[in-house]
Amino acid sequence: MKYEHIHGMQIPKVGFGTWTIGGRDAPDPGLDSVSRAALRSALELGYTHFDTAEYYAGGHAEELLGEAIREMGVRREDLFITTKVSPEHLHYEDVLTACDRSLRRLGVETIDLYLIHWANPRIKLAESFRALNQLVREGKVRHLGVSNFKLKLLKESVALSETPLLTNQVPYRLPEKDYAENGVVEYCQQNDILVTAYSPVKFRNLNVNATLKAMAAAHNATSFQVAMAWLIAQPRVITIPMSFNPAHQRENLEAMNLELTASEMEQLSNLYSR
Ligand SMILES: NC(=O)c1ccc[n+]([C@@H]2O[C@H](COP(=O)([O-])OP(=O)(O)OC[C@H]3O[C@@H](n4cnc5c(N)ncnc54)[C@H](OP(=O)(O)O)[C@@H]3O)[C@@H](O)[C@H]2O)c1
Numbered sequence: 001m002k003y004e005h006i007h008g009m010q011i012p013k014v015g016f017g018t019w020t021i022g023g024r025d026a027p028d029p030g031l032d033s034v035s036r037a038a039l040r041s042a043l044e045l046g047y048t049h050f051d052t053a054e055y056y057a058g059g060h061a062e063e064l065l066g067e068a069i070r071e072m073g074v075r076r077e078d079l080f081i082t083t084k085v086s087p088e089h090l091h092y093e094d095v096l097t098a099c100d101r102s103l104r105r106l107g108v109e110t111i112d113l114y115l116i117h118w119a120n121p122r123i124k125l126a127e128s129f130r131a132l133n134q135l136v137r138e139g140k141v142r143h144l145g146v147s148n149f150k151l152k153l154l155k156e157s158v159a160l161s162e163t164p165l166l167t168n169q170v171p172y173r174l175p176e177k178d179y180a181e182n183g184v185v186e187y188c189q190q191n192d193i194l195v196t197a198y199s200p201v202k203f204r205n206l207n208v209n210a211t212l213k214a215m216a217a218a219h220n221a222t223s224f225q226v227a228m229a230w231l232i233a234q235p236r237v238i239t240i241p242m243s244f245n246p247a248h249q250r251e252n253l254e255a256m257n258l259e260l261t262a263s264e265m266e267q268l269s270n271l272y273s274r
Pocket residue numbers: 016017018019020051052117147148169170197198199200201202203224225240241242243244245248249251252
């Protein structure tokens with residue numbers, strides 16, 4: 001396992017996403033069995049960072065994750081659990097209630113990392129952070145972060161958080177360049193904030209991209225692994241791919257062992273900025 005060392009902690013470079021575990025925006029009982037199997041295999045393979053949200057499957061993803069952790073008998077202290085408060089719950093009281101609901105569904109006493117999923121322009125960030133800071137003081141949450149925040153809001157969040165803001169979770173992947181172009185990635189790297197790159201392998205034509213394909217062949221790897229290796233070689237960048245397929249889950253973890261050369265990194269970065 002490779003880690004990002006930050007604020008006295010080590011956070012795996014590759015974690016496990018849970019979007020579509022148990023449903024999309026509402027529980028889908030038809031997905032329970034494959035979702036349970038996916039979480040079990042992820043835990044067996046050694047994933048320790050799990051990313052979820054109250055929004056995912058209307059809270060059911062959190063329930064299934066909590067259930068899998070208990071069933072597999074994994075020690076709580078060996079896991080790092082991220083979940084998120086939805087934009088419609090960002091008023092002071094609503095943040096506190098949403099956090100209690102997430103804790104209950106997950107069946108844990110503390111959330112390692114609690115994120116604002118998306119900003120809500122109708123609710124003042126200061127009001128949300130008043131509740132978020134309180135949750136940290138009360139020990140219900142260890143670290144705070146944000147998601148899908150552009151530079152201005154990110155800087156405001158850094159100023160409002162009483163503890164160092166741990167992450168901004170954003171779409172960052174080949175060839176998605178918005179968060180590098182808008183300065184967020186660089187700001188995070190310069191200010192000890194993790195960039196959690198979401199949807200790292202969700203892009204069209206990855207398999208047919210000639211550069212990735214050739215590089216993957218040279219490393220006896222897959223295009224997906226090369227794309228993730230490019231991400232995690234970057235300082236302060238971690239990622240959270242999701243897969244129902246144990247072979248893909250393993251492949252995504254093993255992307256950590258893939259060392260790209262400086263020239264390959266540059267080639268991919270150029271491809272990325274095309
Ligand atoms: N903060 C936010 O707003 C936000 C937004 C989106 C996502 N996220 C988080 O980021 C996580 C990851 O993003 P995502 O789920 O959107 O996309 P992703 O992990 O990039 O892609 C998931 C898709 O890729 C396939 N896949 C995964 N690994 C593969 C591999 N090695 N080879 C071939 N196919 C592979 C999966 O299919 P199989 O199941 O068949 O493998 C699945 O269809 C989410 O689960 C969620 O936790 C956060």
